[in-house]
Amino acid sequence: MSDLDFLVTLNNGISFSCNSKKTILYSALKAKVVLPYSCSNGQCGVCITTLLRGEITEIQEQIGLTSEDKLDKRILTCCCAPKSTIHIDAEDLSALHGIEVKTLPARVSNVTYLSDNIGEVKLRLPPTANFRFIEGQYLDVIWNSIRRSYSIASISSEKEITLLIKRFENGQMSDYWFNKIQSNDLLRIEGPKGTFFLRDAAKPLVFLATGTGIAPIKSILNSLEQDADYQQAHPITVYWGNRFTEEFVWQAPFSKLKVDFYNVLSRPVDDWSGETGYVQDIALARQQKMGDSVVYACGSNAMIKSAKQRFLASGLPENRFYSDAFVQSF
Ligand SMILES: Cc1cc2nc3c(=O)[nH]c(=O)nc-3n(C[C@H](O)[C@H](O)[C@H](O)COP(=O)(O)OP(=O)(O)OC[C@H]3O[C@@H](n4cnc5c(N)ncnc54)[C@H](O)[C@@H]3O)c2cc1C
Known part of the structure; x- marks a missing residue:
């Protein structure tokens, strides 16, 4: 394939030039356009988008895509390069500008x-x-x-x-x-x-974490706690899953925020008064009415895949599910 530059256009009309041998994500970041992304190696699926026009080549295996995704013209921007001028349905995260x-x-x-x-x-x-x-x-x-x-x-x-x-x-x-x-x-x-950050604090928020996946959630919640301009008007719920009781190493010490915090142990043990099972199951059972809640999930890829599939099946729109999967580095 010859080495050419093609124009990539987003839904909001923003365009940037992308070399035919570089991924769309790479060229976007180079042009200071921030598309959703996390692992950058095809596993987590955060950079999934729809190819609306044009053609692409896969230059890295899109592990995080299903065959149905491929039939629906879904692509991972961290794995694909343009073969022509293209138009993609990606979100422009201008909050990250600067x-x-x-x-x-x-x-x-x-x-x-x-x-x-x-x-x-x-x-x-x-x-x-x-x-x-x-x-x-x-x-x-x-x-x-x-x-x-x-x-x-x-x-x-x-x-x-x-x-x-x-x-x-x-x-x-x-x-x-x-x-x-x-x-x-x-x-x-x-x-x-990465682009795992709070999009809109004025919504009911549901956080799911497994293991050290609590780290960015701790950061987000502490920033809300410290934000003098933030007045909590909606529920905030956290479901944190671990395999062993000693892994619950953080207790949310909030004075301003009101957070419903559920520690979830994956396997039952004696003397455990918290929830038992998988975080996504406990969250779905408790969050009967999602209303306009937004879900933020972080931790194991297995939890995130299962949570996304189950929350979407229960009616949550895809653009209200954000995730950061702690996949292995290559
Ligand atoms: C966006 C992102 C954010 C992350 N944030 C955190 C974080 O805040 N805290 C944290 O503890 N980790 C986090 N991770 C995971 C971290 O980057 C490493 O994968 C992990 O620390 C293991 O590295 P290692 O060198 O010790 O193991 P390696 O030498 O890479 O691997 C050792 C063994 O562990 C397995 N393994 C390695 N990584 C993983 C994994 N992520 N999931 C399942 N099996 C694995 C391998 O298959 C191998 O058998 C994050 C990953 C990503 C992509």
């Missing part, structure tokens, strides 16, 4: 192990870094040529960046976080990234 992705040095300022398998790491950036993010976004940490994504659990007004990290058996970065890390270590970060 947020610049930076590569910065970061020093480890503190590590606390909240359980055997969950660490809370605080990172200190250079005073001149001017690192700005929207609560809910993630960043990449680079150590020893290994790069992994982590959601930011702190809020933008805090001096340090907090990450909540789960240990993976034989994980390369887990080995660093849980065995090797020293205070004052020098790492690199690249971010902020």
Whole structure:
């Protein structure tokens, strides 16, 4: 295929040029147009959109698409390049304009192990870094040529960046976080990234999390708690799922916000007074009337796929389900 540039147009008329050998997402971000995205490697499906006109080529496997999606001309912008001028039904996230992705040095300022398998790491950036993010976004940490994504659990007004990290058996970065890390270590970060942030706070909000998927939700809720202009007029409900009781390492200490918080254990154990089952099942059973609720789901890909399928089947419009899947890095 020859190397050509084609125009990509969004529904709101915004256009940008995209090289036929680069993904639509790559060219959009380069042109400072922010389309929805998360993993950037075809797994999570956040960047799904409809190809309204024109032709594309798949330059990376679209793992997150079903065969039905393909028949419906659905594409993942992180995997496809244009073969002609194209028109896509993508959302323009102008809220992110002005947020610049930076590569910065970061020093480890503190590590606390909240359980055997969950660490809370605080990172200190250079005073001149001017690192700005929207609560809910993630960043990449680079150590020893290994790069992994982590959601930011702190809020933008805090001096340090907090990450909540789960240990993976034989994980390369887990080995660093849980065995090797020293205070004052020098790492690199690249971010902020992703488009998992609150679209409209003036709606009933339902948050679903599994494991450390609570990190961006903690950040979003704390930012609402701290926002002097935010007056809560609708319910906020959080369903947080874990496999073990010791993994419930955060209790929401809100004074202004009223949050209905459900800790959900996936398997029953003695002396557990919370909910038992899968977060999406508990949420669906409790949220009988969705009204104009908006769902934000973060954590395992299996939970997110199941939650999306079940909430949409129960009548939730697709544009009221946002997610960030903690998929494996390639
Ligand atoms: C957008 C995004 C945000 C993320 N945010 C967080 C966060 O806030 N906190 C957090 O703890 N993690 C988060 N992750 C996951 C994180 O990036 C790593 O995947 C995870 O820390 C494992 O890295 P590792 O190097 O220890 O394991 P690896 O060396 O990559 O893998 C070790 C083993 O674990 C399995 N594995 C690795 N990653 C995953 C995974 N994500 N799901 C299931 N199995 C896996 C592999 O198959 C392998 O068998 C996020 C991922 C993404 C894409």
